[in-house]
Amino acid sequence: xxxxLSKMALMVAITLSWGALMAQEATxxxxxxxxxxxxxxxxxxxxxxxxxxxxxxxxxxxxxSDAEGNFLIQGSLIDVKQKRNLTEERIDKLSxxxxxxxxxxxxxxxxxxxxxxxxxxxxxxxxxxxxxFEKDLQKLDNVTIYHFLYPILGEDSKTKSKNIWCAKDKxxxxxxxxxxxxxxxxxxxxxxxVDTIVAFGQKMRITGTxxxxxxxGTRVPGAVSMxxxxxMLAEIK
Numbered sequence: 761x762x763x764x765l766s767k768m769a770l771m772v773a774i775t776l777s778w779g780a781l782m783a784q785e786a787t788x789x790x791x792x793x794x795x796x797x798x799x800x801x802x803x804x805x806x807x808x809x810x811x812x813x814x815x816x817x818x819x820x821x822x823x824x825s826d827a828e829g830n831f832l833i834q835g836s837l838i839d840v841k842q843k844r845n846l847t848e849e850r851i852d853k854l855s856x857x858x859x860x861x862x863x864x865x866x867x868x869x870x871x872x873x874x875x876x877x878x879x880x881x882x883x884x885x886x887x888x889x890x891x892x893f894e895k896d897l898q899k900l901d902n903v904t905i906y907h908f909l910y911p912i913l914g915e916d917s918k919t920k921s922k923n924i925w926c927a928k929d930k931x932x933x934x935x936x937x938x939x940x941x942x943x944x945x946x947x948x949x950x951x952x953x954v955d956t957i958v959a960f961g962q963k964m965r966i967t968g969t970x971x972x973x974x975x976x977g978t979r980v981p982g983a984v985s986m987x988x989x990x991x992m993l994a995e996i997k
Contacts, residue, residue, distance in 0.1 A: 791829030873902035
């Protein structure tokens with residue numbers, strides 16, 4: 761076969777294959793939507809490494825379907841040969857937040873040592889786990905920490921967050937409260953930055969605090985240990 765004909769045949773095969781895949785996705789989407797009226801909006805359907813199994817993505821939630829949309833499976837897809845949890849890896853990727861998409865102008869920073877490593881923390885000032893994590897953070901060196909005030913635990917959290925944001929030395933007032941328990945003094949200024957952070961967090965489905973975000977976009981919920989933080993920082997290239 762001549763090279764030109766070979767290339768054309770390949771393009772035809774790819775086109776036919778793509779068309780078949782699109783038709784398959786349409787069938788799954790139609791059947792699942794019609795049969796499960798309470799199913800959230802399906803954002804994406806894609807093939808998995810397992811023959812005949814399709815990933816059904818709804819926001820950051822992942823489920824699986826057969827090729828006809830007759831069955832829906834909830835759970836983890838594990839590649840036993842490679843010992844990989846494919847579902848967990850996929851959700852981690854879906855929930856990542858590119859560091860350059862953070863509204864950094866609405867954060868205040870603390871720089872320790874050379875400040876080369878980067879870390880973002882979303883925290884509520886009345887969150888007990890956040891206070892514990894903040895105390896542990898004092899042990900971290902050679903890092904720039906971007907603090908995002910994320911008051912989701914009530915009105916008092918919003919008041920404290922706005923008083924901290926309006927303070928002359930935000931980082932000091934934050935540490936005084938989170939580590940030493942000194943209540944932030946009442947302060948007035950344009951504190952719309954706090955509302956911007958909350959709106960951003962809701963958009964990115966940040967539902968709890970603390971939420972730690974690394975420079976590679978990986979986010980980790982909860983007050984994780986400094987050993988884990990150090991490990992993740994070291995793995996970032």
